Amino acid sequence: MTDRLQRIGVGLLGMGVVGGGVADVLVNDAQAMTRKVGCAVELRRVLVRDTSRPRSPDLPAPMLTTEAQEVLNDEDVSIVIELLGGEEPARSYICQALQSGRHVVTANKEVMAKYGPELMAEARRSSASLRFEASVAGGIPIIAPLTRDLLANEITSIHAIINGTTNYILTRMAQDRADFSEVLREAQARGYAEADPSSDVEGTDAAYKLAILASLAFHTPVDIRKVYREGITRLQAQDFLYAQELGYAIKLLAVAARDGDSVQARVHPCFVRQDNILANVDGAFNAVEVQGNLIDRVVFHGPGAGREPTTSAVIADLIEVARSVCSGVAVSEPLGVDRTLTVADVSSLIDRYYLRLVIADRPGVLAQIAQVLGEMDISIASVIQKDADPNTGTAEIVITTHPARESAVQESLTMLEGLEVVSRVGNMIRIEEW
Numbered sequence: 001m002t003d004r005l006q007r008i009g010v011g012l013l014g015m016g017v018v019g020g021g022v023a024d025v026l027v028n029d030a031q032a033m034t035r036k037v038g039c040a041v042e043l044r045r046v047l048v049r050d051t052s053r054p055r056s057p058d059l060p061a062p063m064l065t066t067e068a069q070e071v072l073n074d075e076d077v078s079i080v081i082e083l084l085g086g087e088e089p090a091r092s093y094i095c096q097a098l099q100s101g102r103h104v105v106t107a108n109k110e111v112m113a114k115y116g117p118e119l120m121a122e123a124r125r126s127s128a129s130l131r132f133e134a135s136v137a138g139g140i141p142i143i144a145p146l147t148r149d150l151l152a153n154e155i156t157s158i159h160a161i162i163n164g165t166t167n168y169i170l171t172r173m174a175q176d177r178a179d180f181s182e183v184l185r186e187a188q189a190r191g192y193a194e195a196d197p198s199s200d201v202e203g204t205d206a207a208y209k210l211a212i213l214a215s216l217a218f219h220t221p222v223d224i225r226k227v228y229r230e231g232i233t234r235l236q237a238q239d240f241l242y243a244q245e246l247g248y249a250i251k252l253l254a255v256a257a258r259d260g261d262s263v264q265a266r267v268h269p270c271f272v273r274q275d276n277i278l279a280n281v282d283g284a285f286n287a288v289e290v291q292g293n294l295i296d297r298v299v300f301h302g303p304g305a306g307r308e309p310t311t312s313a314v315i316a317d318l319i320e321v322a323r324s325v326c327s328g329v330a331v332s333e334p335l336g337v338d339r340t341l342t343v344a345d346v347s348s349l350i351d352r353y354y355l356r357l358v359i360a361d362r363p364g365v366l367a368q369i370a371q372v373l374g375e376m377d378i379s380i381a382s383v384i385q386k387d388a389d390p391n392t393g394t395a396e397i398v399i400t401t402h403p404a405r406e407s408a409v410q411e412s413l414t415m416l417e418g419l420e421v422v423s424r425v426g427n428m429i430r431i432e433e434w
Ligand SMILES: NC(=O)c1ccc[n+]([C@@H]2O[C@H](COP(=O)([O-])OP(=O)(O)OC[C@H]3O[C@@H](n4cnc5c(N)ncnc54)[C@H](OP(=O)(O)O)[C@@H]3O)[C@@H](O)[C@H]2O)c1
Pocket: 013, 014, 015, 016, 017, 018, 019, 047, 048, 049, 050, 051, 053, 066, 082, 083, 084, 085, 086, 089, 107, 108, 109, 134, 135, 138, 304, 305, 306, 307, 310
């Protein structure tokens, strides 16, 4: 697959936002690539859905195809870059490429979250490389640090902001005191959110990325179905007001933590102390904090998406794999999963909680609420009564708790909703302190 002129053939599956950036480097930065790799890296075939669409860079027509097999079976292609997105056909194409001994670079978080361990095992069986730096946090190097630079550590936790769309929305909600739906419309108009934003705002995208990070950090398979996931759609303007008053920012955090033989993996909105680095990651930026026994904590911060940052990560993977093809010296594959830790259910979580309740504005109500919480062994840290509404005879109260068990908090919320004096539970948000 490497000819006498030392040319390494690359097949590209997908030429959209990221594929276009990657093709641009391969076509217009060929000399720099040759210098970095030691061989010429040549784009041979590109799979797209519609060959008639104008593309940048403008490629010779015969290079484009709608037939995946023309890329996957091309004798001159030794490295396949998968940038289609979604589960299928991307997973099958990656698998086929690996089985035929071709190396694969992908940015596909869904495939890596659902099938990462088995694809890595397939790569090992086929003596091929599988690289996926761009699948988490776009341009921020985090897969390579976890699989190489931090290997000396026992990783104890990861706290991450790994979805730029939701971080942009939360930043605007905090700044403008606006509700979720209003800010979402603005984010869509500015191109920060997709027309269908559900994967971002419901936490699915962040959960995929967390499953990848947790499985690499703890060397265990993390079943994506066991990652607890809660989105940002229930947040309201007053939650940000109260958070600020109490000294916190609200962030959609992805948290993975090791606790003996089990691992917690959860994505949900959190109160984060204003002096925490993650509280100050604003707009579409991402950040990942890793804690380990030797390193204490390191934070990776930067652009988590976009054509150029993501291209940076894909091309870095490509250079590493191409250098190994060029030199004939195989690179070692990342440590596989060699442990089987259980993924703990969120009900066993011990955390602090913020509760916002709308209650009847009359004496004795607080005592009833305190009794319910007390019965569930939940200790109150602070209570603030807010905004009485004389028209409805209701008032809003904000309670923060000391560390309590999630299952007890969930049960107490059901009990509180059943009280005649509680009109509704406005929100419950976990207070993350670490
Ligand atoms: N965009 C980002 O900022 C970013 C950041 C990090 C990771 N990623 C990941 O990078 C990957 C690519 O994302 P993207 O934003 O570049 O996607 P995109 O703009 O939607 O591009 C997808 C490309 O794949 C082609 N394609 C899709 N399904 C196909 C099929 N069944 N057969 C043939 N061609 C097909 C499309 O062809 P047509 O052009 O003909 O439609 C298009 O060229 C995804 O896994 C994504 O999660 C993206």
